[in-house]
Amino acid sequence: MAHGLQHAVLTGDYRRGVQLFAALKRPRAQDYRWAGVCHLYLGNVLDARRLLLTAVAQGDQTAHIDLAGCLRFEGEFEAARQHLAGLNIAQLSSRDAALALREAAILEQQCGEVSRAATLLDEAWSHAVGAPPLTQAAVAHSIGLVAAHQGKDVKAEAYLRFAEDQADPARRVYVQLARAASATYLGKFENAQQHLTRAQQHIADCPLAAPLLPYGWGTWYRATGRGEQARAAFGEVIGLAREQQQPETEFYAQLWLVALATAAGDRILERVSLRRARALALVKTPRAQAYLDWREGTAMVCEGDARGLERLEAAREAFQAAGCTREVVWVLLHLAEAYDRLGPLEAAREALRGAADAHVMLGGQQHLAPELHGLKQTRQRLDALGEHEYERVLCAPSQQTPPVAHVDLMTLDSPAILVNGQRARLQMRKSIEVLAYLLRHGASPLVTLQTEVFDGVPPARAKNYIHQVRLELKRLVPGLSVPYDPGAQVYRVHCEGVHLTWDLQEVRDALLSTSPDVMLTTKFNVKDFLRGSESEWVEAERERMSRWIVRVGLETMDTWYNEGDYAKCLKLAERLIEVDPLDEGLHDFLIRATAQVKGISAARTTCWESQAFFAREVGHVPPLLERLALQLQQQALN
Incomplete structure (x- = not known):
């Protein structure tokens, strides 16, 4: 019977699982876990929580995983984190680790x-490949959601399609809703409607997803210009979310109502929905705060309140720091409208240019009409642009955009451009450097490129070389070009149907991230930036990035050391010494963290190695290391 209960969970037969558990006379701890999972997917959140807590109390530590999911549904994010924090991934099965x-x-x-x-x-995926198909489907579903959030729609579709093929009926509903959302954001409304219709046909298989179905229809109605139906759909979401105690879902539905009300000038609905959104106090995440800042900031600007600009800028900064480029585009469009209304106009132009840049980085695929609908002055500004002006990329209908290609600019190892994973066979040695310079410094005049990238090369020859680079990139990387703007007399990077990623930008994103743990996984080989180039700007960028990495690393380790996370300190110090071997602060943390993790004897050895290294490389031992050596001898290291 107990084995049958586990089988019911692994095959997605959750109603059968509930029946089997009810028939057990002496349930084991793991049986409580499986029963809790069944109740969770059937929408019985309180029963699920009770059963999962019982499983934990009776010694099934893996039940913490499902209990974290249950708490997440109820908006208790910090409690969910705590349940995951105590798990040792290395000791879990492939399924549970994934x-x-x-x-x-x-x-x-x-x-x-x-x-x-x-x-x-x-x-998670590295563990899931050795787990049952349903586990693979669950992880693939989440990968697809995050990839879509990052604007990597080709990757998202591949993983979501895989998830749909492998999923049980309940999971399949979630996947269909995710595919519908992705298609809606891309303006592929017919595809989105098909996915929503299929999800609607099977929603009975997954009661927990009930609020998400009208949520999907609400975003679809709004994107297709059906405001009244969108209002009704989000109203339905709110009722269902309250019934199922899903405050986060209600929170975002309220903010969609705010957006609809603000665009329509309905100040009563706007105020009511904002008040309710603020009242959902348990939704306390940076993402939720950024969304609230965005919608409330827009509402304030419409009332002529200049404080709305601060809220919109805060939302932009939060989304940018978190790598949410899609939301950055949307908020920048609202900032352009806000500055157009309240001034200065130059800031409006800058916001619009920033929106165009971010839109291009996403491959130009996002359907922007829903956000532009309520931004009258921004629409007028876009309509007034000349045919060849850069910001017109924000006007292009997504249906006219060719399929997105993935282009990876690799500059931290062997320089290369990868198109859909395949290396482009570049002949011009400076092609990648020209591209990297323009991405780093923005639109640049010819004379700047000649002096910064082609220093020492005769101007006429450098100009011809740039021309050859432009032709090569256009030929080998479809959709990526370096056009010349005769009006502004500058070169810039232009993407059409391309999702461009740059490994150096990923390092920058990690340094700006609010999650310090990314410092343990991001590749920081910036000393190899554009290996082989001797340009002064490249040398300066290597040094600047190295200093930035070390500075953020020292601040991170200081926090970790004070909190007792010595193993993290040790790992990060070991990584960053490769970036700057002569930074005394890194050696300080390396030695002190070694003492805490491996003991005084190991720390003495590490300290001796550091002293020998400095003596060999610079001819003297820093006083800081001498003091550490003395403290180690006295075993008084703090």
């Missing part, structure tokens, strides 16, 4: 840490 990492990733995503979520899901 699910634990997936749950941690979902929490990071819902808190706005999209890059961190993607990293955790990569690790």
Whole structure:
């Protein structure tokens, strides 16, 4: 009977699982866990929580994974984190390791840490490949959601399709809703409608997803210009979310109502929905705060309140730091409107240019009409643009955009451009450097490129070389070009149907992230930036990035050391010494963390090695290391 209960869970037959558990005379701890999972997917959140707590109390530590998911549904994010924190991934089965990492990733995503979520899901997938198909489907579903959030729609579709093929009926509903959302954001409304219709046909298989179905229809109605139906759909979401105690779902539905009300000038609905959104106090994540700042800031600007600009800027900064480029585009459009209304106009132009840049980085695929609908002055500004002006990329209908290609600019190892994973066969040695310079410094005039990238090369020859680079990139990387703007007399990077990623930008995103753990996984080989180049700007960028990495690393280790996370300190110090071997502060943390993790004897050896290294490289031992050596001899290291 107990084995049958586990089989019911692993095959997605949750109603059968509930029946089997009820028939057990002496349930074991693991039986309580499986029964809790069944109740959770059937929408019985309180019963699920009670059963999972019982499983934990009776000694089934893996039940913490499912209990974290249950708490997440109820908006208790910090409590969910605590249940995951005590798990040792290395000691779990492939299935449980994959699910634990997936749950941690979902929490990071819902808190706005999209890059961190993607990293955790990569690790989860490495465990999932050795787990049952339903586990693979669950992880693939989450990878697809995060990839779509990052604008990587080709990757998202591949993983979501895989998840749909492998999923049980309940999971399949979630996957269909995710595919519908992705298609809606891309303006593929017919595809989105098909996915929503299929999800609607099977929603009885997954009662827990009931609020998400009208949520999907609400975003679809809004995107297709059907405001009244969108209002009704989000009203339905709110009722269902309250019934199922899903405060986060209600929170975002209230904010969609705010957006609809603000665009329509309905100040009563706007105020009521904002008040309710603020009242959902348990939804306390950076992502939720950024969304609230965005919608409330827009509402304040419409009332002529300049404080709304601060709220919108705060939302932009939060989304940018978290790697939420899609939301950055949307908020920048609202900032352009706000500055157009309240001034200065130059800030409006800058916001619009920033929105265009972020939109291009996403491959130009996002359907922006729903956000532009309520931004009258921004629409007028876009309509007034000349045919060849850069910001017109914000006007292009997504249906006219060719399929997105993934282009990876690799500059931290052997320089290369990868198109859909395949190395482009570049002949011009400076092609990648020209591209990297323009991405780093923005639109630049010819004379700047000649002096910064082609220093020492005759101007005429440098100009011809740039022309050859432009032709090569256009030929080998479809959709990526370096056009010349005769009006502004500058070169810039232009993407059309391309999702461009840059490894150096990923390092920058990690340093700006609010999640310090990314410092343990991000590749920091910035000394190899554009290996082989001797340009002064490249040398300066290597040094600047190295100093930035070390500075953030020292601040992070200081926090970790004070909190007792000595193992993390040790790992990060070992990584960062490769970036700057002569930074005394890194050696300080390396030695002190070694003492805490491996003992005084190991710390003495490490200290001796550091002293020998400095003596060999610079001819003297820093006083800081001499003091550490003395403290180690006296065994008084703090």
